[in-house]
Amino acid sequence: MFKKGLLVFISLVMVISLFGCGSSEEDVSKLEKIKKDGKIVLGTSADYPPYEFHKEIDGKDKIVGFDIEIAKKIAEDLGVELEIKDMQFKGLLPALKTDKVDFVIAGMTPDKERAKEVDFSNIYYNAEHGLVILEKNKDKYKSVEDFKGKTIGVQKGAIQERIAKEQIADVKLKSLGKVTDLMLQLKKGRIDGVLVEDVVGSAYVRNNEGLLLTDIVLKDDDGGSAIAIKKGNKELVEKINKTIKALKEEKLIKEFAIKANEMLQE
Ligand code: ARG
Numbered sequence: 001m002f003k004k005g006l007l008v009f010i011s012l013v014m015v016i017s018l019f020g021c022g023s024s025e026e027d028v029s030k031l032e033k034i035k036k037d038g039k040i041v042l043g044t045s046a047d048y049p050p051y052e053f054h055k056e057i058d059g060k061d062k063i064v065g066f067d068i069e070i071a072k073k074i075a076e077d078l079g080v081e082l083e084i085k086d087m088q089f090k091g092l093l094p095a096l097k098t099d100k101v102d103f104v105i106a107g108m109t110p111d112k113e114r115a116k117e118v119d120f121s122n123i124y125y126n127a128e129h130g131l132v133i134l135e136k137n138k139d140k141y142k143s144v145e146d147f148k149g150k151t152i153g154v155q156k157g158a159i160q161e162r163i164a165k166e167q168i169a170d171v172k173l174k175s176l177g178k179v180t181d182l183m184l185q186l187k188k189g190r191i192d193g194v195l196v197e198d199v200v201g202s203a204y205v206r207n208n209e210g211l212l213l214t215d216i217v218l219k220d221d222d223g224g225s226a227i228a229i230k231k232g233n234k235e236l237v238e239k240i241n242k243t244i245k246a247l248k249e250e251k252l253i254k255e256f257a258i259k260a261n262e263m264l265q266e
Pocket of ligand 1: 044045046047048051052089106107108109110155157158159160179197
């Protein structure tokens with residue numbers, strides 16, 4: 001009788017400790033995991049200069065830009081290495097939700113739809129939206145009305161899809177995964193314009209002959225970029241906001257942006 005009781009007791013203890021292990025594994029926060037692994041994994045879409053773009057440095061392909069500088073500072077403040085994963089913009093939030101990346105910095109606008117799926121840091125940069133066209137069509141496109149019924153290139157999954165539909169009458173959209181491909185389509189004359197953040201438009205114009213950024217500004221209430229983090233990681237959001245605050249106070253984000261623009265020209 002006593003032996004049986006002991007056996008039951010021991011197995012109970014074992015079951016409890018097993019469960020205990022399981023849940024403590026889950027309880028390890030994202031922040032703790034990042035620190036334990038010694039690295040934080042960034043998800044980005046490196047087709048968006050000066051935010052993030054590819055550049056050959058000493059014969060090697062590198063991802064650079066002011067978002068990357070911010071990511072480096074976040075990693076540094078956490079005392080860990082930074083690993084970068086480049087993917088299509090529309091794949092970023094799915095990757096974040098399935099823990100393939102720890103945070104997303106990609107000139108991403110924290111709009112209401114996305115905020116239902118993930119958490120956002122405070123805004124770190126503001127920009128408006130601009131239309132890139134072929135320079136030779138400069139006189140054709142003077143106002144938003146001139147784009148009525150035209151074909152506009154937008155990045156798949158980006159808010160520009162919505163902005164174009166809302167602000168350009170009868171617009172036809174050409175959605176592609178990479179902004180670099182949109183610009184190619186424009187150069188080939190297959191589309192009439194590309195809608196991107198204005199700073200991105202001027203970056204492409206600078207590096208591609210025959211392109212022009214119109215003066216037409218498309219405003220949007222959701223404007224600005226923020227860093228996305230998987231829901232339920234308050235500590236990590238707080239740490240990231242702390243780094244953003246410090247960078248802003250020292251006017252370093254502006255400086256990063258200037259540096260990124262210079263890198264484009266080199
Ligand atoms: N701000 C826009 C958005 O959030 C476009 C961002 C595109 N970013 C990029 N790295 N391609 O939808």
